Amino acid sequence: MTALTERDVAREAPAPDQPSLERSSYSDQVFKGLLTLAALVIPVLLSFLVFELWEGARLAIAKFGLDFVTTSVWDPVAEQFGAFPLIFGTLISSLIALVIAVPLSLGVAIYLTEFAPKVIRQPVAFLISLLAAIPSVVYGLWGIFVLIPILRKSVFPLLRDVFGFLPLFQGPIYGPSMLAAGIILAIMVMPFVMSVSREVLTAVPNTQREASLALGATRWEAVITTVVPYARSGIMGAVILGLGRALGETMAVTMLIGNRHEIAASLFAPGYTMAAAIANEFTEAVGDMHLSALAYVAFLLFVVTVLVNAGARLLIWRVARGSGVGSKAL
Amino acid sequence: MSSHPLRSAWLLGLALAACGGADRGPASSGHAPGAASHPAGVALTGAGATFPNPIYSKWFDAYARETGVRINYQSIGSGGGIRQFMEGTVDFGATDGPMTDQQVDAVQGEVLHVPTVLGAVVATYNLPALGRTPLRFDGLTLADIFLGRITRWDDPRILQLNPGVKLPAEDILVVHRSDGSGTTYVFTDYLSKVSPEWKRRVGHATSVEWPVGLGGKGNEGVTQQVKQSDGSIGYVEYVYARSNDLPAADIRNAAGAFIAPTLKAVRAAAEGGSFPPETDFRVSITNAAGAESYPIASFTWLLIHTGDRRTPKDETIRAFLAWMLEPGPQRMAADLHYGPLPVMLIELIRRRLGAS
Numbered sequence: 001m002t003a004l005t006e007r008d009v010a011r012e013a014p015a016p017d018q019p020s021l022e023r024s025s026y027s028d029q030v031f032k033g034l035l036t037l038a039a040l041v042i043p044v045l046l047s048f049l050v051f052e053l054w055e056g057a058r059l060a061i062a063k064f065g066l067d068f069v070t071t072s073v074w075d076p077v078a079e080q081f082g083a084f085p086l087i088f089g090t091l092i093s094s095l096i097a098l099v100i101a102v103p104l105s106l107g108v109a110i111y112l113t114e115f116a117p118k119v120i121r122q123p124v125a126f127l128i129s130l131l132a133a134i135p136s137v138v139y140g141l142w143g144i145f146v147l148i149p150i151l152r153k154s155v156f157p158l159l160r161d162v163f164g165f166l167p168l169f170q171g172p173i174y175g176p177s178m179l180a181a182g183i184i185l186a187i188m189v190m191p192f193v194m195s196v197s198r199e200v201l202t203a204v205p206n207t208q209r210e211a212s213l214a215l216g217a218t219r220w221e222a223v224i225t226t227v228v229p230y231a232r233s234g235i236m237g238a239v240i241l242g243l244g245r246a247l248g249e250t251m252a253v254t255m256l257i258g259n260r261h262e263i264a265a266s267l268f269a270p271g272y273t274m275a276a277a278i279a280n281e282f283t284e285a286v287g288d289m290h291l292s293a294l295a296y297v298a299f300l301l302f303v304v305t306v307l308v309n310a311g312a313r314l315l316i317w318r319v320a321r322g323s324g325v326g327s328k329a330l
Numbered sequence: 331m332s333s334h335p336l337r338s339a340w341l342l343g344l345a346l347a348a349c350g351g352a353d354r355g356p357a358s359s360g361h362a363p364g365a366a367s368h369p370a371g372v373a374l375t376g377a378g379a380t381f382p383n384p385i386y387s388k389w390f391d392a393y394a395r396e397t398g399v400r401i402n403y404q405s406i407g408s409g410g411g412i413r414q415f416m417e418g419t420v421d422f423g424a425t426d427g428p429m430t431d432q433q434v435d436a437v438q439g440e441v442l443h444v445p446t447v448l449g450a451v452v453a454t455y456n457l458p459a460l461g462r463t464p465l466r467f468d469g470l471t472l473a474d475i476f477l478g479r480i481t482r483w484d485d486p487r488i489l490q491l492n493p494g495v496k497l498p499a500e501d502i503l504v505v506h507r508s509d510g511s512g513t514t515y516v517f518t519d520y521l522s523k524v525s526p527e528w529k530r531r532v533g534h535a536t537s538v539e540w541p542v543g544l545g546g547k548g549n550e551g552v553t554q555q556v557k558q559s560d561g562s563i564g565y566v567e568y569v570y571a572r573s574n575d576l577p578a579a580d581i582r583n584a585a586g587a588f589i590a591p592t593l594k595a596v597r598a599a600a601e602g603g604s605f606p607p608e609t610d611f612r613v614s615i616t617n618a619a620g621a622e623s624y625p626i627a628s629f630t631w632l633l634i635h636t637g638d639r640r641t642p643k644d645e646t647i648r649a650f651l652a653w654m655l656e657p658g659p660q661r662m663a664a665d666l667h668y669g670p671l672p673v674m675l676i677e678l679i680r681r682r683l684g685a686s
Contacts, residue, residue, distance in 0.1 A: 286409045
């Protein structure tokens with residue numbers, strides 16, 4: 001095996017007995033074919049996935065129909081299934097994650113691009129990206145052993161004391177809960193939102209900042225009135241990326257959410273998500289209807305993800321009409 | 331790995347094959363001593379329950395060293411084990427909960443559930459005030475706690491079962507498994523037998539609709555939740571409870587005695603089970619008869635084909651099962667806190683394997 005270096009190629013290229021134009025057009029054809037094949041793999045894979053899920057879920061779809069989406073019973077013994085609490089839990093835990101993660105990571109991104117001294121930009125950005133490399137089961141274990149005790153002993157009681165008038169922060173505190181799952185998701189989603197927003201903010205042309213400053217804006221005003229609006233569509237793209245991650249996260253969530261098939265007003269109460277239910281029950285599900293119901297849940301998770309993404313994308317298009325960094329990419 | 335001569339020989343063979351080209355294959359493992367009675371390189375594949383995985387791994391490893399027969403076991407869960415066995419993608423299955431009649435009928439030929447070891451489920455709790463005194467429960471009380479009918483530790487019914495024990499005036503927090511598991515199957519099977527209301531409202535399966543409580547993932551998830559919350563109660567696999575030194579309640583058995591979960595009591599439960607001579611061993615031994623039986627015990631099974639459909643691989647798995655029933659391998663089980671099979675049952679299994 002001898003590697004072809006760039007220099008070798010350069011030396012070979014002008015050889016007179018090999019018409020380089022013809023050769024490159026042949027290799028272009030092959031290259032194009034290969035790339036087309038690679039591009040086709042994705043839609044084909046996706047349609048197989050949808051088809052398989054639909055096939056697997058047929059039994060449950062035939063029996064429960066759309067009631068599956070609106071009912072709350074989950075009884076494998078009586079083979080009665082309804083996924084409403086799962087859908088609810090998936091959406092709420094992801095929402096909590098975004099509410100916490102977006103302001104935080106946006107703040108970090110703005111600080112790193114606009115205010116931080118050059119020396120610390122790279123190290124901080126690197127450390128945050130490192131969070132993305134931690135396996136989710138490690139997040140889950142850390143959640144059980146470190147986060148949950150802290151939340152139960154100090155954070156949750158404090159929240160109950162201060163915001164206890166809201167139904168969101170009432171009821172008994174167990175530890176594992178919708179809020180705990182939302183917090184761990186926020187930590188997991190943050191590096192994605194942060195690094196993409198940082199890239200987008202870095203891409204804002206300096207002329208924009210200079211123009212704003214020249215008009216008498218302070219640094220702060222320049223960021224808020226010029227830089228961020230210019231990058232808004234890219235930032236929303238970052239948020240969607242985070243949302244996608246939050247919707248599908250399984251292991252860390254199931255370890256912290258309490259896995260209760262129920263809808264509660266309180267964020268201290270345990271909940272359940274679609275991905276967690278599938279992961280929990282699939283291996284030991286014996287009955288055909290049980291398996292089919294789980295496939296139906298998977299199908300719904302797919303639908304929910306597509307809907308949420310489509311909705312968010314629509315939002316971007318409406319917001320980003322005109323210019324801005326990243327609007328074309330999305 | 332130096333203690334595994336055969337495996338090292340096999341690895342060496344592989345390494346040689348990799349270096350020296352195609353003329354020397356992995357078949358060189360056949361030169362290992364003890365492999366004479368079996369064709370070299372025979373490999374069986376099985377899949378199923380996760381609970382017996384530690385002992386199965388140990389057995390299959392020891393068996394490969396003694397005979398040269400390699401058995402590859404994937405602990406993918408009982409449900410998956412049954413499915414793969416029915417589809418014929420594995421040579422044998424393994425499960426903590428028996429197949430239903432429907433499932434047995436769907437398999438070509440006949441199916442035999444061969445008990446391999448005994449497991450038990452213990453009720454563990456977190457009541458720091460108690461110290462090392464074990465709590466006592468009867469089945470109905472336990473069922474009512476998990477039904478959410480008894481919600482306080484100082485409930486008169488718990489006090490009555492535990493005279494002299496100072497129980498706190500606290501709420502009970504129920505913790506159960508969130509993932510489908512054989513542990514849940516055995517526990518709910520027991521509760522269904524002792525409580526008609528449990529049987530009617532919840533029933534028994536690898537996952538059920540829990541009336542109350544939090545779900546923890548795996549034995550470790552339940553254990554952590556119980557350890558972290560004062561006043562909680564959960565159920566975990568006996569092996570797990572033993573190796574982590576968790577408190578375990580004494581449970582009142584069918585004969586009315588309070589029994590602590592021990593290997594001896596679990597074996598007594600198996601002896602108390604009723605086995606007709608033509609049994610296929612799909613016998614539940616929860617709430618078994620016998621004065622010393624621990625009531626929340628169960629078999630775990632290997633699933634094999636019997637009857638007309640007999641391939642060489644089926645013969646090989648039978649040879650393994652015969653080996654497994656010998657005292658040495660059964661002792662290995664006890665070392666890992668699994669309940670060894672009682673002698674009368676070993677005789678019965680031998681007879682059934684010989685006859686079918």
